[in-house]
Amino acid sequence: MTTKCRFCGTNLQHVFCNLGMSPVSNAYLKQEQLQHEEPFYPLCAYVCQSCYLVQLQAFQNSQSIFTDYAYFSSYSDTWLEHAKAYTEYMIERFKFNSSHHIVEIASNDGYLLQHFKTRDIPVLGIEPAENVAKVAKSNGIPSLIKFFGQKTAIELIRKNQQADLLIGNNVLAHVPDLNDFVKGLKILLKPEGIITMEFPHLLQLMKKNQFDTIHHEHFSYFSLLTVEKVFAQHGLILFDVEEISTHGGSLRIFAKHQENSNQPILESVNILKQYELQRGLADLPTYLGFSEKVKKTKRQLLDFLITAKRTEQSIVGYGAPAKGNTLLNYCGIRRDFIDYTVDRSPHKQGLFLPGTHIPIYSPNNIKKTKPNYLLILPWNIKDEIIKQMAFIRTWGGKFVIPIPQIEVLP
Numbered sequence: 285m286t287t288k289c290r291f292c293g294t295n296l297q298h299v300f301c302n303l304g305m306s307p308v309s310n311a312y313l314k315q316e317q318l319q320h321e322e323p324f325y326p327l328c329a330y331v332c333q334s335c336y337l338v339q340l341q342a343f344q345n346s347q348s349i350f351t352d353y354a355y356f357s358s359y360s361d362t363w364l365e366h367a368k369a370y371t372e373y374m375i376e377r378f379k380f381n382s383s384h385h386i387v388e389i390a391s392n393d394g395y396l397l398q399h400f401k402t403r404d405i406p407v408l409g410i411e412p413a414e415n416v417a418k419v420a421k422s423n424g425i426p427s428l429i430k431f432f433g434q435k436t437a438i439e440l441i442r443k444n445q446q447a448d449l450l451i452g453n454n455v456l457a458h459v460p461d462l463n464d465f466v467k468g469l470k471i472l473l474k475p476e477g478i479i480t481m482e483f484p485h486l487l488q489l490m491k492k493n494q495f496d497t498i499h500h501e502h503f504s505y506f507s508l509l510t511v512e513k514v515f516a517q518h519g520l521i522l523f524d525v526e527e528i529s530t531h532g533g534s535l536r537i538f539a540k541h542q543e544n545s546n547q548p549i550l551e552s553v554n555i556l557k558q559y560e561l562q563r564g565l566a567d568l569p570t571y572l573g574f575s576e577k578v579k580k581t582k583r584q585l586l587d588f589l590i591t592a593k594r595t596e597q598s599i600v601g602y603g604a605p606a607k608g609n610t611l612l613n614y615c616g617i618r619r620d621f622i623d624y625t626v627d628r629s630p631h632k633q634g635l636f637l638p639g640t641h642i643p644i645y646s647p648n649n650i651k652k653t654k655p656n657y658l659l660i661l662p663w664n665i666k667d668e669i670i671k672q673m674a675f676i677r678t679w680g681g682k683f684v685i686p687i688p689q690i691e692v693l694p
């Protein structure tokens with residue numbers, strides 16, 4: 285079967301990283317589902333030899349992934365603070381006020397737009413997951429329950445809803461039809477409007493060996509070099525870029541219409557592009573070398589777990605993030621190694637991880653069973669977790685960080 289590049293249409297011939305067959309990472313299971321058949325899909329990322337977009341094929345239609353999405357942004361403290369800081373920064377820098385119109389794509393439960401709204405700036409959220417959009421609406425955030433693309437953009441223009449600021453945080457990577465989405469941005473943006481998008485930075489994924497951030501709902505993995513090409517193709521120019529720490533290292537890009545001469549193009553764009561070139565992100569062999577690093581990490585993690593079990597040590601997981609599911613399924617780690625995992629979200633407690641069927645309990649369980657090791661799956665917030673769980677040291681418990689390579693901390 286030939287697969288074409290989601291952006292430029294080139295036939296994809298090169299594997300970036302093959303993580304085998306894996307269930308969809310947010311498909312947590314109830315007890316009664318454990319006896320049933322569970323769909324597994326190939327989790328194989330390709331790199332396009334023409335535009336260097338790293339990408340997965342879309343196996344599930346987005347409808348079934350997003351219409352009843354279990355993730356509510358409002359449940360993560362770090363993420364809420366990030367959203368608030370962003371809105372303050374944007375208002376300060378670009379002087380948004382009540383005469384402007386701000387549109388956010390994948391606006392979730394309105395956790396970000398609420399900060400613009402309290403400053404009397406008109407907002408509109410676009411959110412495909414109905415259950416989540418309803419929460420936003422009940423909090424007074426106008427929300428349109430739709431996927432975003434050209435069609436939705438045209439609809440909004442007819443309703444006079446063109447945007448002075450178009451926001452997309454963690455949506456660009458999740459879009460199956462990338463060109464249709466970016467065309468939609470071009471259509472919906474006012475002549476002097478600004479777009480900001482945030483997404484995990486491919487350079488960081490490669491540098492820090494974050495292969496576990498590859499999962500089925502995350503279709504595209506961008507470098508600045510590639511995202512710039514995608515936007516340029518649709519008449520949008522990047523005029524600034526910032527490296528931010530969310531999700532293990534992300535980019536925030538600032539874009540405008542090609543025709544808009546108001547915003548000068550800042551040096552930051554060129555500096556980061558030069559850095560990516562230096563790191564080989566425009567050379568195919570750089571991408572082809574990544575697979576071996578991933579296999580090595582798997583062997584090291586399994587070595588550690590096997591040795592620990594041989595010496596009758598107990599291991600418990602912390603967290604039930606998408607990245608944990610990728611890691612555990614790829615490495616074949618089930619209850620033979622991990623007794624259970626814990627999560628602060630009451631929505632996940634009592635469920636089981638997809639594929640590996642590891643049960644998810646409340647963090648209180650850790651005090652009861654006193655494990656020797658706590659394997660931290662959401663390594664991006666490891667400092668926060670180590671602080672919260674410092675009490676495991678009272679019985680000699682140790683923390684295990686699996687990525688970028690296994691590390692055991694007393």
Ligand SMILES: [Zn+2]
Pocket residue numbers: 289290291292293294332333334335336337
């Ligand atoms: Zn391509």
